[in-house]
Amino acid sequence: MMRYLLRRLAHSFLLVFGVSVLAFLFTALAPGNYFDEMRLNPQIAPETLVALRAQYELDRPLPLRYASWLNSVLHGQMGFSFAYNSPVAPLLLARAKNTLLLTVTATLLAWALALPLGVWSAERLGRLPDRVISWGTATLLVIPDLALALGLLVLAVRTHRFPTGGMVSLDFDSLTASGKIRDLVAHMALPVAALILSALPLLVRHVRAAVAEVLHAPFLLAAEGHGIPRFTLLFRYALPAAANPLLSLFGFSIGALLSGSLLIEVVMSWPGLGPFLLEAILARDIYVVIGGVLFSTIFLAAGNFLADMLLYWLDPRIRTESASR
Amino acid sequence: MEPILKVENLVKRYAKRNLVGPPQEFLALDGVSFAVFSRSTLAIVGESGSGKSTLASCIACLELPTSGNLWFEGKNLAQSPESELRNIRPQIQLIFPDPASSLHPGWSILDIVAEPLILQHKLGRKERELRACSLLERVGLSAEIAARSASTLSGGQRQRLAIARALTLDPKILILDEALSALDCSTQAQIANLLLELQSFLGMTFLFITHDLTMAAHLADEIAVMSAGRIVELGPSAEVLRNPSHEATRQLIAAVPQLPRSSWPAIQQ
Amino acid sequence: MASVLDVQSLQVSYSSREVRPRPVLSGVSFDLRPGEILGVLGESGSGKSTLAASVLRLLPPNGHIGGGAVLFEGKNLFQANSEHLRQIRGARISLIFQEPSLALHPTIRVGEQVRQVLAAHQSGAKSALNEKTREICAQLFPQDSDRILRSYPHQLSGGQRQRVLIAQAIACNPAIVIADEPTAALDPVTQMEVLAIFRSLRETLGLAMIFITHNPALLSDFADRILVLYAGQVVEWGPAHAVLRSPKHPYTKALFESLPAISVEYEKSRKNQLPVIPGNSSLSSLPRKGCSFEPRCPLRMDVCTELEPALVNLGESRLVSCFKYKD
Numbered sequence: 001m002m003r004y005l006l007r008r009l010a011h012s013f014l015l016v017f018g019v020s021v022l023a024f025l026f027t028a029l030a031p032g033n034y035f036d037e038m039r040l041n042p043q044i045a046p047e048t049l050v051a052l053r054a055q056y057e058l059d060r061p062l063p064l065r066y067a068s069w070l071n072s073v074l075h076g077q078m079g080f081s082f083a084y085n086s087p088v089a090p091l092l093l094a095r096a097k098n099t100l101l102l103t104v105t106a107t108l109l110a111w112a113l114a115l116p117l118g119v120w121s122a123e124r125l126g127r128l129p130d131r132v133i134s135w136g137t138a139t140l141l142v143i144p145d146l147a148l149a150l151g152l153l154v155l156a157v158r159t160h161r162f163p164t165g166g167m168v169s170l171d172f173d174s175l176t177a178s179g180k181i182r183d184l185v186a187h188m189a190l191p192v193a194a195l196i197l198s199a200l201p202l203l204v205r206h207v208r209a210a211v212a213e214v215l216h217a218p219f220l221l222a223a224e225g226h227g228i229p230r231f232t233l234l235f236r237y238a239l240p241a242a243a244n245p246l247l248s249l250f251g252f253s254i255g256a257l258l259s260g261s262l263l264i265e266v267v268m269s270w271p272g273l274g275p276f277l278l279e280a281i282l283a284r285d286i287y288v289v290i291g292g293v294l295f296s297t298i299f300l301a302a303g304n305f306l307a308d309m310l311l312y313w314l315d316p317r318i319r320t321e322s323a324s325r
Numbered sequence: 326m327e328p329i330l331k332v333e334n335l336v337k338r339y340a341k342r343n344l345v346g347p348p349q350e351f352l353a354l355d356g357v358s359f360a361v362f363s364r365s366t367l368a369i370v371g372e373s374g375s376g377k378s379t380l381a382s383c384i385a386c387l388e389l390p391t392s393g394n395l396w397f398e399g400k401n402l403a404q405s406p407e408s409e410l411r412n413i414r415p416q417i418q419l420i421f422p423d424p425a426s427s428l429h430p431g432w433s434i435l436d437i438v439a440e441p442l443i444l445q446h447k448l449g450r451k452e453r454e455l456r457a458c459s460l461l462e463r464v465g466l467s468a469e470i471a472a473r474s475a476s477t478l479s480g481g482q483r484q485r486l487a488i489a490r491a492l493t494l495d496p497k498i499l500i501l502d503e504a505l506s507a508l509d510c511s512t513q514a515q516i517a518n519l520l521l522e523l524q525s526f527l528g529m530t531f532l533f534i535t536h537d538l539t540m541a542a543h544l545a546d547e548i549a550v551m552s553a554g555r556i557v558e559l560g561p562s563a564e565v566l567r568n569p570s571h572e573a574t575r576q577l578i579a580a581v582p583q584l585p586r587s588s589w590p591a592i593q594q
Numbered sequence: 595m596a597s598v599l600d601v602q603s604l605q606v607s608y609s610s611r612e613v614r615p616r617p618v619l620s621g622v623s624f625d626l627r628p629g630e631i632l633g634v635l636g637e638s639g640s641g642k643s644t645l646a647a648s649v650l651r652l653l654p655p656n657g658h659i660g661g662g663a664v665l666f667e668g669k670n671l672f673q674a675n676s677e678h679l680r681q682i683r684g685a686r687i688s689l690i691f692q693e694p695s696l697a698l699h700p701t702i703r704v705g706e707q708v709r710q711v712l713a714a715h716q717s718g719a720k721s722a723l724n725e726k727t728r729e730i731c732a733q734l735f736p737q738d739s740d741r742i743l744r745s746y747p748h749q750l751s752g753g754q755r756q757r758v759l760i761a762q763a764i765a766c767n768p769a770i771v772i773a774d775e776p777t778a779a780l781d782p783v784t785q786m787e788v789l790a791i792f793r794s795l796r797e798t799l800g801l802a803m804i805f806i807t808h809n810p811a812l813l814s815d816f817a818d819r820i821l822v823l824y825a826g827q828v829v830e831w832g833p834a835h836a837v838l839r840s841p842k843h844p845y846t847k848a849l850f851e852s853l854p855a856i857s858v859e860y861e862k863s864r865k866n867q868l869p870v871i872p873g874n875s876s877l878s879s880l881p882r883k884g885c886s887f888e889p890r891c892p893l894r895m896d897v898c899t900e901l902e903p904a905l906v907n908l909g910e911s912r913l914v915s916c917f918k919y920k921d
Binding site for chain 2: 637638639751752780781782783784785786808809810811812814835838839848849850852853854855856860861863864865866867868869870871874876
């Protein structure tokens with residue numbers, strides 16, 4: 001067990017490290033830097049610019065910059081934001097919390113919907129419920145996420161049922177605890193709905209395919225022959241047997257929802273990483289961009305690690321396999 | 326006469342790691358020795374888990390033994406480098422119990438039989454196909470079906486096809502690992518007849534690995550009984566059946582299901 | 595004696611996209627007496643596995659029951675609704691499938707899989723069901739039953755897995771067990787042990803059994819009656835000792851002769867060609883009319899190519915479908 005866990009952890013760590021190197025390289029290769037805009041300003045002397053660049057170490061060779069950035073990561077700073085004139089980590093953390101709130105909620109809800117829908121669809125393979133679900137997912141699949149989000153916004157504006165932007169109302173601080181929660185949920189409804197709708201079709205289709213594949217396995221026929229009730233058969237027998245591909249998809253779905261979330265946040269003005277990173281990219285605030293990429297990677301790696309652990313827990317064969325290796 | 330295959334003190338050890346505690350060792354073969362003479366059949370019988378299949382894959386050079394010697398035509402296969410084993414492997418062919426899983430379902434029957442020739446870069450295309458067709462007829466499949474895919478064949482036909490494919494490279498030794506076990510009784514008899522025919526025409530040597538003592542007794546000149554990684558009894562078929570000396574042999578004999586028509590001297594002791 | 599199960603002219607076909615529906619069982623009738631072991635003998639393509647599955651209506655989606663009736667405890671199972679059928683499956687009639695390594699769920703502990711069968715048919719606290727599970731398994735695993743209950747299927751040997759399947763099958767004290775080639779994947783020593791278990795279960799639980807196999811030798815000293823299937827039809831039916839000692843149908847005869855035997859003259863016949871039935875029974879080689887065994891039959895007559903033989907009663911409850919015999 002420990003061996004498997006450690007190996008998986010080491011994989012995740014390597015992934016995060018590799019992505020940080022690439023992120024550093026790409027941002028360095030991209031043209032321009034934060035101080036380029038100041039060059040157009042006649043009031044700032046070129047000497048000042050040179051001094052500023054030296055102060056922020058932008059004139060040093062790349063490996064050295066990477067080393068000093070790593071050092072600042074170890075000290076919990078993750079480099080320095082030019083625009084906010086502050087270490088990156090606390091800035092990012094405040095926004096990442098909001099993004100995580102969206103992504104985690106959307107992931108859980110999307111799976112909670114996809115599992116029963118997919119299983120139902122697989123059980124009625126080729127019959128009416130399956131055809132309706134297939135048709136629905138196919139339609140959702142061809143609508144771009146952006147159009148989906150805009151459509152939801154239009155709907156919200158027309159109906160006046162949901163707030164259409166931000167995370168909390170202006171009078172949030174004056175609300176009671178339950179009022180605060182209600183307010184937050186109301187604000188989350190639209191972005192979460194948009195995320196679920198973008199992720200759901202793929203998940204349903206994969207669940208359907210995975211379950212349909214095991215549905216005719218001899219052990220399911222045997223269980224049916226023993227009179228095991230349909231519900232137990234589908235959810236206690238078929239679903240765990242189909243878990244292997246679905247857990248890999250779980251790790252992947254977290255990544256998809258995270259990147260989807262960045263877009264939705266911009267459209268729905270959710271104060272998460274999305275708008276923050278967009279701003280930083282436009283301003284060439286490179287350490288914020290690198291920090292954001294790193295954050296997403298860590299989140300993704302954590303999701304995949306979780307999926308591996310779940311698989312390990314669900315499938316005893318992997319346990320013995322990793323033990324005998 | 327020199328034996329074509331001589332196995333000396335063959336040992337195969339697997340390491341088995343557990344979730345807790347130190348790794349355990351598992352002795353699949355625990356000092357196996359025997360010799361097979363050309364044009365004869367040695368049956369290796371035993372319960373499942375007695376090491377029969379490990380022995381088969383060691384002799385077919387698919388696995389390296391932990392220690393011991395494997396003499397084939399004057400060469401010790403247990404000590405030969407991979408480059409040399411590559412030349413030896415075509416001469417020792419292995420046939421599996423379930424041909425369905427070892428034949429590519431999408432390929433045509435002709436492709437399956439001719440493929441070993443392509444891999445060995447022998448013969449041109451025309452000659453390859455001629456040879457494949459003659460092999461198909463040799464194993465009792467008509468050359469007319471050569472274009473069909475293997476998935477259209479019945480179990481017995483698939484096993485014939487597997488044998489034809491094994492014969493492509495003129496092997497000296499054919500290892501039949503439970504090659505009849507998955508077949509119906511009447512098909513078993515057909516394939517058994519084919520094997521006997523091939524042996525007398527082509528002068529092949531068979532290692533017949535099975536848990537079916539009746540078929541072993543019918544096909545083999547000698548029977549070796551394996552139990553827990555060792556050969557516990559080895560001798561001419563009739564001798565082993567009449568005077569079994571080891572408990573494992575007696576158990577196997579007692580477990581043979583028999584139709585009431587035949588008498589069975591060995592168990593009437 | 596009243597029968598516990600009565601199967602009447604069962605017709606089953608499989609449909610596929612390319613070809614017309616293909617009959618797998620055409621008019622199979624038999625009955626099962628209380629406490630009896632009925633051996634069903636057939637080779638691949640005979641429809642023997644379809645027979646097992648169709649009694650409990652567990653056919654694959656392309657399988658279609660075209661007619662006939664299965665009478666059990668006064669009801670026709672082909673007219674039962676799905677909930678009634680579920681209550682019978684595993685509780686009154688249970689099935690043991692061919693391959694013990696495939697018939698168990700790979701990621702559920704075997705004890706839980708036995709318990710689920712009980713839970714499907716009996717209400718009761720979890721602890722009571724657990725206790726019952728332990729009792730059932732203790733019958734089949736005198737030693738070590740607790741360790742085996744906690745194991746996953748891949749940690750068990752073939753013989754142990756087969757015992758788990760038997761535990762599932764007898765958990766609810768059924769009237770009938772249908773076993774489809776339950777020992778085909780086992781080595782002979784384990785096979786004998788499993789047959790001994792079936793024999794003792796028949797004694798202790800008084801259950802009737804349909805034992806399906808391709809190996810006639812397994813049925814001697816085991817089955818009470820034998821039903822021989824060829825190409826979806828009953829070709830011979832009678833008391834086991836009579837069928838095994840003197841088979842009447844040309845197919846049964848030829849099948850028995852093709853088995854190698856170790857007799858007193860064994861040394862003389864060793865390495866001789868075995869007498870075989872030429873050809874095979876695959877669908878493409880079956881005749882469109884007449885007796886389905888006719889193309890492979892050594893005793894064929896003109897009438898065999900024209901007409902389908904009906905079952906002929908030879909007396910002593912033996913039935914054969916062959917024109918060689920007359921009532």
